[in-house]
Each structure stands twice: as structure tokens, then as C-alpha cells.
Amino acid sequence: MGLVDGKICLVTGGASNPGLGHAIAHKLANEGATVIVTDVDEKGAATTAAEIVSEGGKAEAWAQDVTDESAWNATLEQIRTRHDRLDALVNNAGIAVLKPLPDLSLSDYNRQMLVNMTSVFLGTQKAVAIMRDTGVRGSIVNMSSVAALVGVPACSAYAAAKGGVIGFTKTVAAETALDGIRCNTLHPGLIDTNMQRQSSIENPEEYVKLNAAVPMGFMGPPHTIADAALFLVSDLSSYMTGAQMVIDGGLINQ
């Protein structure tokens, strides 16, 4: 018996491999969930779902731009039609616009906020509506970052978005606690995904410094975040809401 047997779980940004959404989708499916994988990269999302199905799991995939409200409406409508419920939403899709403050344009900043923060508002609002409507005591997992908790050079816009996710999540948790809907944030440190590989190209010096600073001595593999997401989606965390879960190899331990 899996930890999330029978649950219907939506994971956004599940195309990138190696990526956190990809690892989370696999983990939830391995533990018995039906996983809906969405991404702007439709082909990548379909590949993730096909991998899961070929391993004997249950998965579906389609294209979704998380910044587009009508795409959220269509996604949740489709889930409702097919499954009549939603047990968990993992708001994972994100981008990292990493530039020192003087180089950051307003459009960089706005894009960063739209993809990493506004998307979380849209998805959470609509998932809560379905969960309430169908009486599901669901779980919402919002992807933040350690960059929202400590100052990291070149991360101001990214940290503003990820910090916004914390306050938003805590408020929603307070509003939905009596419905039995839980809403928590995940705070990965440095995890070996395509996003980190790209930032190593864009900011090589900062990247080397950050890696050297991980007390456990290595960059985290994606499954470490997937394990934490599984915990938050499953009933193992049934008394946990409005919390911040840090998984970072000790990076911000101080």
C-alpha cells in the first residue's frame, strides 16, 4: 500500500529532467497517486507521464502555462471532469531570473513575479475552490526556496517572489485550516536540476561559492525534495499547515 494511494495530484512544471516536478511526479505515482503533469513544455510533460505509465503508475499530462488564468481554469475543469476531485496541488513550476540589482529590469522583475508568485496565487485559489466544493481535505505544496530565507546575491527578484509565496501560503493556511485543507511551503537549497545547471553557466563564480558552502558537501539530488513533497501530500503530515520545510544539506543552518 502506497502513502498516497488513490489521491489525485496535480504537479506543475513536471517536464524538466532532471527537475523537481519530474522527481515529485515520479515519487507520488510510485506511492499510488494518479499524477497530472503539466508544463509549458508539452512534450516534456508527456514524456514524464509516459515514463510513469511504463513503470506501472498512473499519470496524465497536458500543456499548461501557469501564468495564464484561463489555462488554470481549463486544467482544473479537466481534472474535475475526469476524476471529480483534486487531493493535492504541487505548485512547482518556476524560473530563476538571477541578476545583480543594477542589471535587473522591470520586465525581468515582473516576469519573475508572474511565473513564481502570481501562478501560485492562481493555482491555490482554484484548487481550494474545488477542494471545498467537493469536501476534499486536500494538501497544497507551494515551492519556495532558501533564497526567501537568507540573502543571496543576484537573487533579489527571485527572493521577492519566493518570499511572497511564504506569506501567501501562511495566510491561505489560516483561511483553510477549518476545511481540513493544508498549505505548506518547501524550501530547497541547491538541488541538481536543469535550473541549477543553467545558473552555473550564467553565474559560474557565485555557483562555485554556493556549492562550497553546503555543509553536507554536495548538491542535493532531486529525490530529496520529492521525498519532502510526498510527506506534505500524504497523511503523514496531517497536523501540519502554514509551515516552512527546509531541505538544503545544512546550507542555511545557523
Ligand SMILES: NC(=O)c1ccc[n+]([C@@H]2O[C@H](COP(=O)([O-])OP(=O)(O)OC[C@H]3O[C@@H](n4cnc5c(N)ncnc54)[C@H](O)[C@@H]3O)[C@@H](O)[C@H]2O)c1
Ligand atoms: N533546483 C534548485 O536548486 C531549486 C532551489 C530552490 C527552489 N527551486 C524551485 O523549484 C521549482 C522547480 O525548479 P527546478 O530546479 O526543477 O527547475 P527546472 O528549470 O529544472 O524546471 C522547471 C520547470 O518549470 C517549467 N515552467 C517554467 N515556466 C513555466 C510556466 N510559465 N508554466 C508552466 N511551466 C513552466 C519549465 O518548463 C520546467 O519544466 C522552481 O519553482 C524553483 O524555483 C529550485
